[in-house]
Amino acid sequence: MTSSIECKNFLRSLQLLNLFINIGVKNLILCPGSRSAPLAIAAGELNKLGKINIFNSIDERSAGFHSLGISTASGNLSLVITTSGTAVSNLLPAAVEADRSCKAIIFLTADRPLRLKDCGANQTVNQEEFLSSVCRNLLNTNLNGLHETTDNEIFNLVKKIDQQSSTFPGPIHLNIPIDTPLDISFFNKKKVLEVFKRIYLNKNYKFLKYESNYDGNKVLKSFKNLNLDKPGIILAGPYQGSINDLSSFNKSLEIIQGITGWPVFADPVSGVYSNLRGLVENWELVLRKNKSFINCDQLLRLGPMSSSNELEDFLTNFEGLQILIKEKNFRKLDPIKKAFEYDFGMTNFVDNLLGELSYGQQNKKSLSKLALDLIEEGLQIKQNLESQLANDDDITEYKLARFVPKIWPSEFPIMLSASSPVRDWLTFSQNRTLTRNCFSFRGASGIDGTLSLALGISRIKNPLLLVTGDLAFVHDINGWLIENSTDLNLTILLINNNGGNIFNRIYKKNLKEDEFKKLFLMPKEINWAKLAEGYQVKYKTVSSFKKLREAFEWSISIQKSVIIKVDIDPENEISKRNVLLEKIIGS
Numbered sequence: 088m089t090s091s092i093e094c095k096n097f098l099r100s101l102q103l104l105n106l107f108i109n110i111g112v113k114n115l116i117l118c119p120g121s122r123s124a125p126l127a128i129a130a131g132e133l134n135k136l137g138k139i140n141i142f143n144s145i146d147e148r149s150a151g152f153h154s155l156g157i158s159t160a161s162g163n164l165s166l167v168i169t170t171s172g173t174a175v176s177n178l179l180p181a182a183v184e185a186d187r188s189c190k191a192i193i194f195l196t197a198d199r200p201l202r203l204k205d206c207g208a209n210q211t212v213n214q215e216e217f218l219s220s221v222c223r224n225l226l227n228t229n230l231n232g233l234h235e236t237t238d239n240e241i242f243n244l245v246k247k248i249d250q251q252s253s254t255f256p257g258p259i260h261l262n263i264p265i266d267t268p269l270d271i272s273f274f275n276k277k278k279v280l281e282v283f284k285r286i287y288l289n290k291n292y293k294f295l296k297y298e299s300n301y302d303g304n305k306v307l308k309s310f311k312n313l314n315l316d317k318p319g320i321i322l323a324g325p326y327q328g329s330i331n332d333l334s335s336f337n338k339s340l341e342i343i344q345g346i347t348g349w350p351v352f353a354d355p356v357s358g359v360y361s362n363l364r365g366l367v368e369n370w371e372l373v374l375r376k377n378k379s380f381i382n383c384d385q386l387l388r389l390g391p392m393s394s395s396n397e398l399e400d401f402l403t404n405f406e407g408l409q410i411l412i413k414e415k416n417f418r419k420l421d422p423i424k425k426a427f428e429y430d431f432g433m434t435n436f437v438d439n440l441l442g443e444l445s446y447g448q449q450n451k452k453s454l455s456k457l458a459l460d461l462i463e464e465g466l467q468i469k470q471n472l473e474s475q476l477a478n479d480d481d482i483t484e485y486k487l488a489r490f491v492p493k494i495w496p497s498e499f500p501i502m503l504s505a506s507s508p509v510r511d512w513l514t515f516s517q518n519r520t521l522t523r524n525c526f527s528f529r530g531a532s533g534i535d536g537t538l539s540l541a542l543g544i545s546r547i548k549n550p551l552l553l554v555t556g557d558l559a560f561v562h563d564i565n566g567w568l569i570e571n572s573t574d575l576n577l578t579i580l581l582i583n584n585n586g587g588n589i590f591n592r593i594y595k596k597n598l599k600e601d602e603f604k605k606l607f608l609m610p611k612e613i614n615w616a617k618l619a620e621g622y623q624v625k626y627k628t629v630s631s632f633k634k635l636r637e638a639f640e641w642s643i644s645i646q647k648s649v650i651i652k653v654d655i656d657p658e659n660e661i662s663k664r665n666v667l668l669e670k671i672i673g674s
Contacts, residue, residue, distance in 0.1 A: 093125075104129050112163065116167045118168060120170020151539075155184060157546055170196075181258075189257055197264075199264060201230040318384070323354060330524070347452065351363060352398075355525050364454070365458050371393075373468060386408070394529070395510075408427075413432070468671060491554065494636045497523055500523050501526070502540065534558060537560060539563055638651045
């Protein structure tokens with residue numbers, strides 16, 4: 088085999104991607120570019136061998152979010168490959184969300200070699216710094232070019248990435264300087280592939296999983312005041328662990344609830360199983376209505392705080408012990424700064440806390456009086472809600488939160504976009520949301536990448552329902568340009584309130600109408616039917632819950648991407664919401 092640069096670039100690209108496959112990567116999003124050609128050609132060959140799935144995207148920003156959706160839904164590492172220059176900067180929004188939601192994703196970015204840096208060479212920028220503020224690791228192959236990177240250096244790079252992803256998941260940036268020539272002839276490609284298959288393809292690589300050496304007993308001494316025999320509450324916020332660990336998380340939660348009898352407040356995206364004993368229906372409204380009878384001295388908080396001002400006020404004023412358990416998240420996660428924080432997950436917490444204690448039925452306590460009181464209060468609010476909404480035919484955002492979990496099949500997942508939908512579901516949905524995988528990207532809580540994230544999830548888990556507002560949806564409309572996205576089994580419930588209804592609730596009363604629209608709502612006249620037609624996506628508008636149920640059945644049956652639009656009158660929404668809340672909680 089010739090030792091030319093193009094041959095070495097291709098061989099090293101094959102080796103690198105094959106090692107990523109060895110640590111569990113199954114999906115790769117490929118963005119267009121010339122500098123990244125050796126990586127792209129290598130990915131294509133590994134795809135032919137059935138080693139990895141490839142999906143292409145012309146928009147790097149959408150590609151990053153799409154890959155994040157795949158990683159979240161699968162629990163596996165995923166890759167994005169981009170060319171050099173501004174392409175890399177477009178990865179930042181997805182990297183921010185991956186960082187804050189603790190999801191493992193790897194960005195492979197082609198770059199110019201060192202000899203072309205800082206001398207005005209075309210498309211050469213300081214891209215190695217673009218993602219530095221949010222990535223777990225910033226790595227690079229040989230700065231003179233991928234062709235000068237050794238076998239051992241490539242192995243050690245992938246080993247480091249594997250260890251990092253196992254201990255503190257998040258985005259990792261591997262910058263890859265590649266010298267020209269970038270193309271490779273048919274003859275040389277064939278020769279390199281022969282070498283790769285003979286030496287590297289089926290080589291048995293050993294990646295030893297890194298085990299944290301933390302002293303669990305030492306950490307738990309901080310929690311010596313925790314008394315499982317006294318009243319307390321378990322607050323399950325958005326789940327940030329791997330979906331592969333969700334079963335063990337719930338088993339540990341069941342154990343701790345069983346031996347305490349404590350009530351559980353579960354966020355719609357907490358990952359908590361719906362059959363858990365002690366779940367309190369409509370707990371956010373319970374807090375709004377009456378906090379005074381909640382008498383306990385300890386709280387067990389799981390994950391980040393739910394998007395509830397009522398909950399934040401409750402936690403701020405709570406004078407007892409608060410323990411915050413995080414799933415492999417080593418940053419501070421308590422904005423009110425009152426909790427002892429435990430980094431190593433619910434399973435390790437329970438194992439260390441309970442030690443040799445047997446978990447049999449003999450250890451299971453009856454529900455505490457506090458749990459029984461809260462559950463009863465929640466049920467009364469639930470019944471009151473049902474009676475108030477029974478004769479109301481209008482489609483409102485809060486009614487969607489209440490009824491969509493009933494009419495979207497319980498075995499199929501749901502994704503809630505940031506802003507209004509996730510807040511409405513927290514307040515108005517029942518524990519029916521816990522009967523399925525429910526996703527929402529609450530790390531950075533932005534509307535960035537909504538469509539691309541949902542499409543990524545739907546590659547792994549489908550049929551998927553995306554519940555989104557109009558601004559969040561159109562903000563990421565380039566998601567439709569990801570390969571075969573319109574063929575994915577994704578139903579989009581598009582809540583058209585003409586520009587962000589959450590702003591109506593906050594700012595409208597203190598601004599003139601024209602100011603309010605220009606500064607916050609930013610309404611856009613969009614022909615949704617034409618937009619859907621332009622991307623060749625099926626589309627329907629519905630105006631009743633009966634029609635919405637029928638539209639869901641239709642969308643599931645055709646097994647393709649579908650937009651189902653419901654129109655919301657913001658003025659009517661706010662007025663009816665306020666009346667409803669006054670009837671339920673008195674103010």
